[in-house]
Amino acid sequence: MAVNIPELEKPLAVPGFRIGTASCGVKSPALKGKRQDLALIVGDVACHAAGVFTRNRFRAACVRHGEATLAEHSDTIRAIIANAGNANAGLGEMESFWARQLIEAGAEAAAVAADVVLSASTGVIGTPFPIERIQEGVHEAAAALDADGWEAAANAIRTTDTFAKWSSAQVNIDGHSYTLTGIAKGSGMIHPNMATMLGFVATDAPIAASQLQVMLKRVADRSFNCISVDGDTSTNDTLYLLSSGIGLGHAPLADTELFEQALTGLCIELAQLIVRDGEGVSKFVTIEVTGAASEADARTVGRAVAVSPLVKTAFAGSDANWGRILSAVGNAGIAIDTNRITLLADDVLMFKDGNLHPDYRDEDGMGVFAQPEFTVTLDLGMGDATATVWTGDLTHEYITINAEYRT
């Protein structure tokens, strides 16, 4: 099940990057040659880099290594090596050893120093990491390096994702055109779960590493963290942004606002693709929160609604259950005045000033909720801040996937 999957246009090559993939049989030797499960993203020059990681206290070795690497070398990163099929997590002291070997394999294949290589692993946890199969296969990825390798890489990092996810954008700043291309994988329903959320974005726009980091955190809060409702992230969740700055000769961007807008749009698109491909999801619902005292408040309310099992089952049942939505708002833990709240389903006004709207008819709300895609708008009447959160419904298929199969 997946909701309104768009036809994706081919991803754009990004000056300064080449990408290769390989089939290593990471999950099982029987899969070797059958599906790609290793991606190598190589910068032709030293790249500026930023990363945003899981907030889970159990952090896999690739996350710990990546954070340490960025702390030292965020302006000279040369490659990312990523595998699907095994998360190299829940393995105690061996994790770090294997993560290091993965990085060294990527460095050797890309002919760069190991201390400027980032890594990411996704897949089963608690199973010994088959580093030998990756060491054998990585040269296939290096041999395949190509500026047009993004789509193959988006496929190689899939686990339970039913389709590959990517997005590209171009932005014109001061007469120069810059490219952004990102790939991502899901796929929990409620939030990126043990299956891990990964996202890698590359650009040729010249931006200082310190600026990139601040920007990426802000962008993640408005995109991937708006589907990662309730912060329930996995051990391996990672978002990397690399800038080759290769369109250069000219100076770093003085004004990065246009770039950030483009990056935000691209990350929102990737995040939405993850929701559309969420486990058991049959509806794609946008929660728009307006009139909040702060953006943080708005996001908190949006997430509280998006994560409520009672709200999500109401979505599944096409039940315009305004009571459950308001109760979720009341439980968000932020200051609200219940007499100022306005609630709409698409254009249908349901609740206003603490009362059901007199013109509201149940069948109008039901009509909206019966659609595969709709928007719930909540105005809190407390200020000017806004936030948008995207979520799916909670269905029998979700229970089947998560209760009847081991992930």
Add this chain to the structure above:
Amino acid sequence: MAVNIPELEKPLAVPGFRIGTASCGVKSPALKGKRQDLALIVGDVACHAAGVFTRNRFRAACVRHGEATLAEHSDTIRAIIANAGNANAGLGEMESFWARQLIEAGAEAAAVAADVVLSASTGVIGTPFPIERIQEGVHEAAAALDADGWEAAANAIRTTDTFAKWSSAQVNIDGHSYTLTGIAKGSGMIHPNMATMLGFVATDAPIAASQLQVMLKRVADRSFNCISVDGDTSTNDTLYLLSSGIGLGHAPLADTELFEQALTGLCIELAQLIVRDGEGVSKFVTIEVTGAASEADARTVGRAVAVSPLVKTAFAGSDANWGRILSAVGNAGIAIDTNRITLLADDVLMFKDGNLHPDYRDEDGMGVFAQPEFTVTLDLGMGDATATVWTGDLTHEYITINAEYRT
């Protein structure tokens, strides 16, 4: 579906209290005479009283009135009037008017002053409150007042509960025997939902109202709030404790510790009954958290595990998925050292010091998780504090109940 419902012994009469019920047809006039839906609990003397209420920002009028009444009259409360079938919630300015009329109806029938009467309403929200039918029926409840009315009252406050819930205890303090009797209703699965959690406990032990309030808050945190995982409470949730102090002649209890132990045990029993009767619940799981730096930390970790959809579906699927449990711990938002965590399923040691235990065999864990009732123990290795949380699994039946029927 309900898990291991115990045979409940008859509730004990509490000196100083009489209880009556009536059938008013609150939900629908067609139900009048068919099922009891109004309960009147009357103190023969002025009672000391305490209350704990929903933390939802949408609070029904009965909650707002009850809080105000306790602020003024916590040492002279004379009655509680409670109805099922209509929550008198989501109704704007009419709520307060109807709540007042409900209180006045109870006061008149019990022949006490309205300003010392508490009320509680549970049932559908957003439907006009049928105060006339209660005004007509309340005298039936007054005429039925009897010291042995607790079981009838436990039945009268039911909504979707599949069985009536009560518990009694006796405690001997300084040569005097005191009685406690409580009734409660559920019944969401994850947490008391819009269907409302209500609990009323009465005792003849003489305790100051100010002490009662502090004690009830602490007891609620260790009982009802340990099933109300994630604090996602409804608009009407209420727990009242009334003390008639009628066994008197002798002075207020100097040492209330034994009493608090008995009250805690009674409230835990009621809370567990609510979980066992939770929507779609097929398993009853106890989450024991030990070795925490503080009781608050322990409870936070227990709730994080208890509320995780991935953990709850693993319970449903009899999948001993330690990875999901540890991930939920990592997401609890408190300081932990992942290398110090120990995880057991009943007596089976699964995880220790950051690694799967070498002797752990998957089939042993699966054997535990296949039972209708088991305990997950998490030792955090950070201190001496503990907490226990009770939860159910997340099943297809829950989806069916909440997606296919409107509550």
